[in-house]
Amino acid sequence: xxxxxxxxxxxxxNDRLVAGISALLIGAFLxxxxxxxxxxxxxxxxxxxxxxxxxxxx
Amino acid sequence: xxxxxxxxxxxxxxxxxxxxxxxQEMRVVPLILHAEKYEGEAPAADQPATQEPAAxxxxxxxxxxxxxxxxxALSALSPVTPAYAHEHEGEHEEGGIMFGxxxxxxxxxxxxxxxxxxxxxxxGVSLVIGYPITLANGALWGAFGWLAVHLLPAIGLPPELxxxxxxELGDRQVWWAATALLSAVGLYLLALRRELVAKVVGLALIAxxxxxxxxxxxxxxxxxxxxxxxxxxxxxxxTTLAFWLVLGVISGxxxxxxxxxx
Numbered sequence: 001x002x003x004x005x006x007x008x009x010x011x012x013x014n015d016r017l018v019a020g021i022s023a024l025l026i027g028a029f030l031x032x033x034x035x036x037x038x039x040x041x042x043x044x045x046x047x048x049x050x051x052x053x054x055x056x057x058x
Numbered sequence: 059x060x061x062x063x064x065x066x067x068x069x070x071x072x073x074x075x076x077x078x079x080x081x082q083e084m085r086v087v088p089l090i091l092h093a094e095k096y097e098g099e100a101p102a103a104d105q106p107a108t109q110e111p112a113a114x115x116x117x118x119x120x121x122x123x124x125x126x127x128x129x130x131a132l133s134a135l136s137p138v139t140p141a142y143a144h145e146h147e148g149e150h151e152e153g154g155i156m157f158g159x160x161x162x163x164x165x166x167x168x169x170x171x172x173x174x175x176x177x178x179x180x181x182g183v184s185l186v187i188g189y190p191i192t193l194a195n196g197a198l199w200g201a202f203g204w205l206a207v208h209l210l211p212a213i214g215l216p217p218e219l220x221x222x223x224x225x226e227l228g229d230r231q232v233w234w235a236a237t238a239l240l241s242a243v244g245l246y247l248l249a250l251r252r253e254l255v256a257k258v259v260g261l262a263l264i265a266x267x268x269x270x271x272x273x274x275x276x277x278x279x280x281x282x283x284x285x286x287x288x289x290x291x292x293x294x295x296x297t298t299l300a301f302w303l304v305l306g307v308i309s310g311x312x313x314x315x316x317x318x319x320x
Binding site (some may be wrong): 023024028041042049 | 059060062064067076085088090093153154155156159161163164167168169171172174175176178179180181183184185186208211212214215217219220224227228229230231233234235242254294295297298313
């Protein structure tokens, strides 16, 4: 990991930040929805996943 | 190009999610099903008159069962275990598995969403800090993801089976999310920054939530056998490690092959 440099990324710095922050926001939204959201439907659907991933459940 | 980068992350996450579902069905779900046989038994069987077991049962399902002591007492007396009740929640609340999916399909769907989510988070971190995920370093990326999201939070809040005693859900979720975030920043400072100060600050960030301490239940009595809990904690951490390694390597492969190919 430490040997890689930013120069090998084919995106410009600005694009890289836009893509990175979009990815972080969408990813956080998905993980929150599947793992943490306090909705009975989401909880019941994701029940075994939440336990398996060690998300605080119940 | 941005879309391509995000799509690559999503595809890697979906593949890892499918893998995770298979791993879970083999090692984790049987333990969850086993534990559910004990879940909710304590109040009805052993100590019918006391307040505390009912309170424990109520804590564990605070998101599903009404918050009143009456609700807790009713749930304690109910012959239907809370685990079983999950699947019939639709009669009382807006519960039940969405789209009328089977339990397995629901788990698969949740794993796909979680896989894509973690994959996007990993890709997002990689893009923001400017260290690409490649086939060569993908396993390391995955291992660090696992450390930040699973192992370090598990020090305070081990993966829990249904029926385990636990503190208030909201408190645990806040501690869990904060610990994962602080651990991720700490690991970055520790592993990728050369300055000694950064490494010390990184260690401090990793240690801080552990020193602060995770919310713990007041009463740790549980009907679920301890051996089952130990097996489950190891199985959950092992399958999530496999998930993150697969995710990191596939992300790296897709990046090398399709995104950063020249």
